[in-house]
Amino acid sequence: MFTKVLASVGRSGINTCASFGRAGLMLFRALVGKPQFARQWPLLVKQLYSVGVLSLLIILVSGLFIGMVLGLQGYLILTTYSAEASLGMMVALSLLRELGPVVTALLFAGRAGSALTAELGLMKATEQISSLEMMAIDPLRRVVAPRFWAGLISMPLLTAIFVAVGIWGGSLVGVDWKGIDSGFFWSAMQTAVDWRKDLLNCLIKSLVFAITVTWIALFNGYDAIPTSEGISRATTRTVVHSSLAVLGLDFVLTALMFGN
Secondary structure, eight states, X not given: OHHHHXXXXXXXXXXXXXHHHHHHHHHHHHHHSOOOHHHHHHHHHHHHHHHTGGGHHHHHHHHHHHHHHHHHHHHHHHGGGTOGGGHHHHHHHHIIIIIHHHHHHHHHIIIIIHHHHHHHHHHHHTTHHHHHHHTTOOHIIIIIHHHHHHHHHHHHHHHHHHHHHHHHHHHIIIIIIXXXXXXXXXXXXXXXXXXXXXXXXXXXXXXHHHHHHHHHHXXXXXXXXXXHHHHHHHHHHHHHHHHHHHHHHHHHHHHHHXXX
């Protein structure tokens, strides 16, 4: 009995290590196998539309409402200490340092990441991947790399849009509804936001999250069992693993950037 349990644990560990190895190899080949833009730019543009443009609506709506909630809650808290003039600073720093990159990555994982996994899983189930290999076409370069680079390009842009719309939502509540002086709102924000500490770190976070989420989504799709149930499980794994990875990496990056 003990031997069977030990063997089962060992097999699970070996399978996990093998999965990490395959995922790492795929990431490396996706990074070095960037699409040849002179010949393959239509593939990249198509994927930019699929993962970027089609995610824009949920980013705009979520950013607006999160910014409005931040503005309202921040106003209610700051008025207790007669510091409502600092509302712009609070909204901007909250969005730039944490909420912008994290929420964008979570939304991207739920919308674009799951779609990438399902698309690659379906291509594998219908033997499109095998057909490319039979024609001596590298599927990682032809299929995976354009999607990877599209995700890497799209998420920082979506993060910037999310932050901008969120700040505008906060100003709608603070300035237009609650009557805070617009000069106080924007000047406090301008004084508090630092290029290296806030804007650059926001960009770094969004790039790290883009690599992580897109990598997980593509690997789960490429490694999925080619059945309807296997694709469904792979899609679920993408959302769960991406969300956990984003939240864990957010703590690590925040500790490195702001922990000193």
